Amino acid sequence: MAEINNREQDHERIRAVCAQVPLIDAHAHNVVELDSNLPFLVCLREARGLDAVRQSLAFQRSLKELAVLYGCEPTLQAIEQYRQSAGLSAISHKCFDAANIEFVLLDDGLTMDKMVSIGWHRKFVPGVHRLLCIETVAETILNQGIQANMRWTLESFDHRFVSTLDSYPFCTPLLSAVVAFKSIAAYRSGLRINPLVSAQESEDALHENLRLGSPVRVSQKALVDFIFIRALEVATQRGIPMQIHTGFGDKDLQLELANPLHLRAVLEHSTFAQSRVVLLHGSYPFMREASYLAGVYPQVHLDFGLVVPKLSVRGMRCAVSDLLDLAPVNKIMFSTDGYAFPETFYLGAKWSREILARVLIEAFDNGDMLLEEALAAADGILGRNALEFYKLDGRVADVIEPKPSAEYTAVKHVRLLLADGSGQRRCRVIPLERFGGVVISHGVGYTKACMGMTSFSDIPAADSGLSVVGEIRLMPDITTKHRLPWFMEHEAVLVDMHVKPGVPWQLCPRSTLRRLSQSLKREYGLVVRAGFESEFYLMKQSTGPKKWEGVDTTPYCSSAGFNASSAILSEVSSALLALGIDIEQMHSESGGGQFEIAMSHVPCLTAADNLLFIREAVVAIANKHLLHATFLPKYNAAAAGSGSHVHLSIWQGASNVFMARGPGSKYGMSKLGQEFLAGVLHHLPAILAFTAPNPNSYARIQPNTWSGAYQCWGRDNREAPLRTASPPGVDSDLVSNFELKSFDGCANPHLGLAAIIAAGIDGLQKHLQLPEPVDVNPSVLEAGKVSRLPSTLGQAVKALEADKVLWEHLGTPLVTAICAIRKAEVEYYKDAQDSEEFLVERY
Numbered sequence: 001m002a003e004i005n006n007r008e009q010d011h012e013r014i015r016a017v018c019a020q021v022p023l024i025d026a027h028a029h030n031v032v033e034l035d036s037n038l039p040f041l042v043c044l045r046e047a048r049g050l051d052a053v054r055q056s057l058a059f060q061r062s063l064k065e066l067a068v069l070y071g072c073e074p075t076l077q078a079i080e081q082y083r084q085s086a087g088l089s090a091i092s093h094k095c096f097d098a099a100n101i102e103f104v105l106l107d108d109g110l111t112m113d114k115m116v117s118i119g120w121h122r123k124f125v126p127g128v129h130r131l132l133c134i135e136t137v138a139e140t141i142l143n144q145g146i147q148a149n150m151r152w153t154l155e156s157f158d159h160r161f162v163s164t165l166d167s168y169p170f171c172t173p174l175l176s177a178v179v180a181f182k183s184i185a186a187y188r189s190g191l192r193i194n195p196l197v198s199a200q201e202s203e204d205a206l207h208e209n210l211r212l213g214s215p216v217r218v219s220q221k222a223l224v225d226f227i228f229i230r231a232l233e234v235a236t237q238r239g240i241p242m243q244i245h246t247g248f249g250d251k252d253l254q255l256e257l258a259n260p261l262h263l264r265a266v267l268e269h270s271t272f273a274q275s276r277v278v279l280l281h282g283s284y285p286f287m288r289e290a291s292y293l294a295g296v297y298p299q300v301h302l303d304f305g306l307v308v309p310k311l312s313v314r315g316m317r318c319a320v321s322d323l324l325d326l327a328p329v330n331k332i333m334f335s336t337d338g339y340a341f342p343e344t345f346y347l348g349a350k351w352s353r354e355i356l357a358r359v360l361i362e363a364f365d366n367g368d369m370l371l372e373e374a375l376a377a378a379d380g381i382l383g384r385n386a387l388e389f390y391k392l393d394g395r396v397a398d399v400i401e402p403k404p405s406a407e408y409t410a411v412k413h414v415r416l417l418l419a420d421g422s423g424q425r426r427c428r429v430i431p432l433e434r435f436g437g438v439v440i441s442h443g444v445g446y447t448k449a450c451m452g453m454t455s456f457s458d459i460p461a462a463d464s465g466l467s468v469v470g471e472i473r474l475m476p477d478i479t480t481k482h483r484l485p486w487f488m489e490h491e492a493v494l495v496d497m498h499v500k501p502g503v504p505w506q507l508c509p510r511s512t513l514r515r516l517s518q519s520l521k522r523e524y525g526l527v528v529r530a531g532f533e534s535e536f537y538l539m540k541q542s543t544g545p546k547k548w549e550g551v552d553t554t555p556y557c558s559s560a561g562f563n564a565s566s567a568i569l570s571e572v573s574s575a576l577l578a579l580g581i582d583i584e585q586m587h588s589e590s591g592g593g594q595f596e597i598a599m600s601h602v603p604c605l606t607a608a609d610n611l612l613f614i615r616e617a618v619v620a621i622a623n624k625h626l627l628h629a630t631f632l633p634k635y636n637a638a639a640a641g642s643g644s645h646v647h648l649s650i651w652q653g654a655s656n657v658f659m660a661r662g663p664g665s666k667y668g669m670s671k672l673g674q675e676f677l678a679g680v681l682h683h684l685p686a687i688l689a690f691t692a693p694n695p696n697s698y699a700r701i702q703p704n705t706w707s708g709a710y711q712c713w714g715r716d717n718r719e720a721p722l723r724t725a726s727p728p729g730v731d732s733d734l735v736s737n738f739e740l741k742s743f744d745g746c747a748n749p750h751l752g753l754a755a756i757i758a759a760g761i762d763g764l765q766k767h768l769q770l771p772e773p774v775d776v777n778p779s780v781l782e783a784g785k786v787s788r789l790p791s792t793l794g795q796a797v798k799a800l801e802a803d804k805v806l807w808e809h810l811g812t813p814l815v816t817a818i819c820a821i822r823k824a825e826v827e828y829y830k831d832a833q834d835s836e837e838f839l840v841e842r843y
Contacts, residue, residue, distance in 0.1 A: 029339035099349035109133025119580030190257025305335030443473035531601035550593025631745025641700030679763020758809035
């Protein structure tokens, strides 16, 4: 009896480690929004189009598991109703918290409708890294070439393909860092890869594939082999692994060609003796073949994601047990193969823990393992093997011998962050317990007067329609909640303004931008993406007559200037990455102590949200270093101005439809792009009341300062307020986006982008036509050739008051308040002395 009890205690120790170890999810895909066209039913099956899936054992089991998790009836309808009522953020928290995943590696090459960004997942998983699908890279390159009328040769394609693979950051903390390549050759022509495929065979296959039409889907065997071999060469040289789809999948896969034994020619080739490959999905139903390969080839490792949880319980147990027959335990890794739905991550994690515990207990009972070896195997397979194999940053917690972290800082408060009508950032700070218990559902009361306040007073502007009477609710948007890297005791979350929970207030900036974005999507199927270039000064206290001065006197793109402030800028960069914000570049600007951070393009609402977090981060981190940061457009009449230039493009699905060539196109733009830009140009004088909202803004918007002082547009004309751009990788006769230069750090970014979209919609509705581009400095043109934009805020307000279209799209209450605020600013600052000294500390 004692022996039985001891054995059961040993079993419990194995189960405990399997249940508690933080997981390294080594292969998964992005989650999608709740309103994606991807049906939730695919969450519970592997292949598409199987009507009988509801009768499968895995489906019925998973339905019950999710019902328990959500506390609802075990029916598909009940679970879907719960998902819709709870929202994506809530179900993601529930699923990822229950899964206890510490790192996830995401292959974003599987494109799905309304797929969220890689950075989004960092709200739920501490470590998120990227897998790069090589076939997707190749297809993107070929399709871009077709759009640019490029005549591909194998040599030109090879150069572009290899240089693209080499251009990605590897094994760094960057959000875009790649930790492994991935191949889906099994889906294209199978795994019988020829490592000696000739250049002529590959060239013929390339041309044959291109003849099949656009968009290109790489399918010709010699081309598939060539791409696989070249990518594996790059991976081997860079010391990163390549994951390979093996075994079962959708019905367009030829299963017999997905047997990993076909890879032996590659594994035997001397070029790849030092390669590291991972056979995904346990190679089901070829588990024994996979186990054999891992046992005899040092390059081969295994991953059993998808086998768990898509099979029956018996099937999962047998599959994992088969992998362990020959493969060393330190070469076996876990993944969920989660995709689209947070539930797939939960189910994969739950059943991997359960199945591995059963298999290891069986191995222990059979005498294959000692207890300590079984415990170490559990820790390795679920976490440590992948942590070491993929060279991930950080450490997995040691659940066999837990060690509390002395560096851990608990979150104590949550900041509710907003920007008002004058562009100032304001916040309420809530204890964490109250935030989770009350505020998420009911919000926080806030005076309506907030949207009528000016930069100089906390009293609402006269004639704004707002007074000290009346209250709104600040409702947190949980999808924007982040821990603040510069003050780890606090989180911050952006808020919407509601009349009552669930009813947006007409003056809410975020709701206004969201509404106009939805209108554009509903009427035209278009999404505007934006990327800001945010300029600011780092300042120290002055010994002269002014309170503040720049930290250096270096010129544009000065290396010395950047070196002097590199500690601050590096901390800012790290903080933004932790907030899920991708940076394209940073550099010193023309003013002494002036810098610029350029962000990647994202959907407009996210871009505006990100800009608020960027301003918060820069100011807070500068303060930590006993400096001050300001985004004020013109802090000193003699210094260069600071803008928040924004680059905009319009998209349908995954395609940039702003650029085009052929029928209907002109200036490298599609007809849609021309009309949208024409609308923005037509309404630009009124838009300035939103994008340049302070009298100080107009000290910056002057001729010959690259700030856009005239109502015109130009191709790469930096004196034009609207500049069409052809960045690297885009053919010179195409433009991928346009830049609005007359946007600055006093602007509420949500209101500025809302005004731009409203103008663009008007251009589309009325089919407005662009005038000829201005290809010279507009200040040298004769009078009447081009008009001066408003040179004062007062003129911009008059233009807004006369612009009935913006009133209609943005709403009378909002535009009334904005006009009143701007008039109050004009009146106050016309007699104010040294107003820059005051505004530097507001912006």
